[in-house]
Amino acid sequence: MMTTRADREIARLMTLHPKGFDLSLGRIRRLLERLGNPQDRLPPVIHIAGTNGKGSAAAFSRALLEAGGLRTHVHTSPHLVAWNERYRIGAEGGGRFVSDDVFADAIARVAAANAGETITVFEILTAVSFVLFAEHPADAAVIEVGLGGRFDATNVVKRPAVAVIMPISLDHQAYLGDRVELIAAEKAGIMKPGVPVVIGQQDSDLVREVLIETADRLECPVLTYGQDFLGFSENGRFIYQDDDGLMDLPLPRLPGRHQLANAAAAIAAVKAAGFAIGHPAAERAMTSVEWPGRMQRLAYGRLVDLAPDGSELWVDGGHNPGAGVAVAEALAEQEERFPRPLFLICGMISTKDQTNYFRAFDGMARHVFTVPVNSSEAGVPNAELAARAAEAGLSAEPVNSVADALMLLADTWEDTETPPRILICGSLYLVGEVLAENGTPPA
Incomplete structure (x- = not known):
């Protein structure tokens, strides 16, 4: 595969900075301050954490917003083939992966602002997402947490439009804890006082209790899967249900029964973020959604x-x-x-x-x-x-x-x-x- 200018910039950073994760927010806040705090100039943010399903929820959220004609930035990780997959820049008619020149320029500017101080490459690349999203006009931003929640580098957005917690199970125990309730507490760290919270389908009652208790303590409006909204199949169709009623939709393009719950969480999240979802747009989203590398x-x-x-x-x-x-x-x-x-x-x-x-x-x-x-x-x-x-x-x-x-x-x-x-x-x-x-x- 051909090496791009952005690849070379990232390879240079890899030689200068430690690999892996170092969960804290002090370094990235220092860097963002030098960059003029671009994270404070984003369109409404849908912030998504979870062990499984957060990428699918991001894909469904993007599909719903774009089907409604909204320019939507999307930040996900990791990438599969090329680094620029992590940054989809919102545009009329659908977002596109950031171009190499724009990407490489943003990396160079962020690295220069960091001035060689200790930081992880993931933190620099997260700062790049904020720079890119602040500099390109859009109507919404979907941002997936990299690891955990509370100390993840994406968790510097002061007031997202909605915080979404997808299914939680044991993973990354070395960083997040070896019990699901400890992991749930870390993921719940993306909740902000008074900001709506959507809790996706959870297999563990203990996890659900931790998430709801945290949201209640922060006085967040809470929408919980199975209680406030639901997604299920009936007669070969996808039925979404919440307090506003039913939506009778095509089965999602992404295969698997678990994708019904993921799609339902995304619909609930987009609505909780303040975006109206018309029935025709929701139908288009279910049949157009894409999430490479997952079934x-x-x-x-x-x-x-x-x-x-x-x-x-x-x-x-x-x-x-x-x-x-x-x-x-x-x-x-x-x-x-x-x-x-x-x-x-x-x-x-x-x-x-x-x-x-x-x-x-x-x-x-x-x-x-x-x-x-x-x-x-x-x-x-x-x-x-x-x-x-x-x-x-x-x-x-x-x-x-x-x-x-x-x-x-x-x-x-x-x-x-x-x-x-x-x-x-x-x-x-x-x-x-x-x-x-x-x-x-x-x-």
Whole structure:
């Protein structure tokens, strides 16, 4: 892949500043002050935290706002193939990833303002998002939290239009705590006094209680999934319900039952932020929403051509047990409609709960091929990952690459068998590698 000017700027920052996360707000506030506090000049902000589903909620929020004709900035992380995927600049007719020249210029200005002081690259790149969004007119901004909430670099917006907390489960325990109630307290840190809060579907009553208690203490209006709003399927349609009544909509383009709850949270959030949602706009949003690398079906490309003829090839970057359950449920729905033998091609990093991720697929997957994650220093060796899959009761073997796994399947597949359903999964790093190799990067 060609190296861009922005890539070179970021590579230079990587050599100067520490990698990883250092959860505090003092450094980024100091930097933003030098930049004239661009975070205070943003359009209304929808601020989204959570363990799973926050990217989907951001995608649905963007789709809803753009379907209503609103220019919408979007900041998400991580990227899959190119750094500029993190910054979608709002425009008439739909936002676009920031151009390389504009991106590189913003990085250089932010780095110059930091003047070599200690800071993480993530903090600099978050400051870049505020600079870009303040300098380009828009009607709304959707900002996804990077890690946690309370001390995440995005949590310097003094008064967002709404704070959204998506499903919370165990992840990043080294930073956020090893109990879900501790993680919930960190995520709840994006709540601001008096600002509306939308609480998405939660599996844990304890998590829900922590979030509601925090919102009540801050005197925030609260909308809770299952109590104040709801999303469900009925007769092949998506029904959204809240105190204003029902909306009868097409099923979301993003597959999986969990996406109904994600879509419902986004509708509630956009309304709570003060934006009207007309029924035609909501219909357009459900059929146009895109979220690359999350239960994304690859219809063509270099890797698709290596699979057995007629195969379904999917990618999903979910990497914790909660995500595994959601993806397994989405695949079970596909199996009900169109039965096919399921194979996994999986790569994961060492900070994730690999065995419990695999448990979600017990009884579903015929076989797992484990592969290295070459773009991360924390990738689990493929032989070790195969052992983790075996611990979860799955048949597994290590192979050298996704391409090798696909060719092995193609070489051994009988023409008389139904073509397989293949899921490449376990890491956003791996998904990014696959989308680049397949020739289908996000756009």
